[in-house]
Amino acid sequence: MDKDFAARRRRDLIIAAVLAAIAALTPLFVKDVVVQNIMILTLMYAGLSQSWNILSGYCGQISLGHALYFGLGAYTTELLFTKFGVLPWFGMLAGGAVSALIAMGLGYPFFRLRGHYFVIATIVIAEIGLLLFHNWEWAGAAMGITIPIRGDSWLKFQFLRTKLPYFYFALALCCLAWFVTWWLENSKWGFWWRAVKDNPEAAESLGVDVFNSKMGAAAVSAFLVAVGGSFYAQFVSYIDPESVMGFQFSLLMALPAVLGGIGTLWGPVLGAAILIPLTELTRFKFGGSGRGVDLIVYGTLIVLISLALPRGLLSLFSRPKKTGAAR
């Protein structure tokens, strides 16, 4: 059994390396800017969803407020950059740190809540953040921040003529989130989280520090999502509260993981690889009418997939005997 497990983990790592290598080579063949854009977004959402999955999938604390950390990452980076001239690379780390600290601060009261009360609290706190940024004059209020153009450079993480650097950064972010998940899965944290998810009382009685393990998951998850937010801000070079902290981001982060398989290593990647291109294509194909056809198509797809495959797409690949146990 232990041998099987080790073999599976080695196999996962090899598959991931091969996939990353293939992904890294695709820009050599794909020159179309629209397609490159979709690939960047796909990788970004894969990374975000993977990070969301750490808290909500592995640890079982369903958060629909991760847009808060996404927005905090974006805002910290851009406020530091535009107001104090701090390079986005440091801003990214600062944003991650701020988000992780806030996630832990919020964790104190929040992790006492269960079920719907917890989910609603996460939605509400993100909404409060959104409203505060909406009214914060210094941070641009509802107008948001336009990131000043300082020319192409890795130093300032800004590229005007090509999207390739963004692509590679998104790929790196996605790989990082995957690797962190892979690594944590087999650490004591991973086992704690699954125990907390399945039965917190039993876990507590066996000596698992339930509270701190939730805090750890929240901090890691928030940090990675905030880095994603910083990246997104540099990528689109304009942010306003609605566009980085809106409720739809919380759902867009959760959706790939849920569609692919919540609480699994590959679920978020698989879900994002299918969902994001589909979203962008329906928007591209039907969105121009301005009459909501893209919404109808997109919504129908979500309903059908979540009804047909409650365990996510990954369940199609696993053999029946495996499906019983939550990995």
Add this chain to the structure above:
Amino acid sequence: MGLLYGLIAVGLALIFGLMDVTNFAHGEFLMIAMYLSFFLFAFFAIDPLLSAPLVAAALFVFGAVIYLLLVRFAMRAKANAGMVQIFTTFGLAIVMRGLAQYFFTPDYRSIPQSWLGGKTISIAGIFLPEPQLVGALVSILAFVGLYFFIHRTDFGRAIEATREDPGAVALVGIDKNRVFAFGWGLGAALVGLAGAIMAVFFYIYPDVGASFALIAYVTVALGGFGSVFGAFAGGIIVGLVEAVTALVLPPSLKSVGIYAVYLLVVFIRPRGLFGSI
């Protein structure tokens, strides 16, 4: 205003609280009700106040059909039941918004003249807008009606029993799907009533539901899941808090007060004010 929140929330309390099914399309039910009452006015010149029972009846059928066509299957999921419900109803909400945009266009509409619109009534020197007053009265009636329905009739008890233990309920000959379909219908009818009244004094557009939905969730959770009285109390508190916040903070921040009070309440009482589950 608080009582209207209460009325929107009580429909949700029935679905979300008593049956323990997440409904992320509740705001869209409200939107449909508002459009219905708008079109009844525009084409047949029926005043929203008169058409309210019609709208409620239509929403009853709609709610029951949605349950039978969609939610029934979402509840059957063995794994991740919560997430499946969230995303099924969320997908439904997106589809409904898309359909509304397609058929009704994203334009803002309003009902220009109605019996109540824009009129005020003066009670002891305080001027109160009539539509809101009627809304408040209807809400109180609906609450009292629902309270007795849940606690005094067999059907109300059947709803609660079905949530508690669907298996045992089947043994005594209650059809779970019929009970829940009826519950969904009733929940939708209540939000239909709220929508019909709100159509008088709110703009009607495809996304209108979203702004009320979150407040409705908060109201239900504030009062506590599983309690009709809780949703009523939650509605009043939310209305008061909103009014007070609007006095001290800029209007765009008025919801912050509501959210803060919710967080405060659940930190002290993790199951809301009157919650049982």
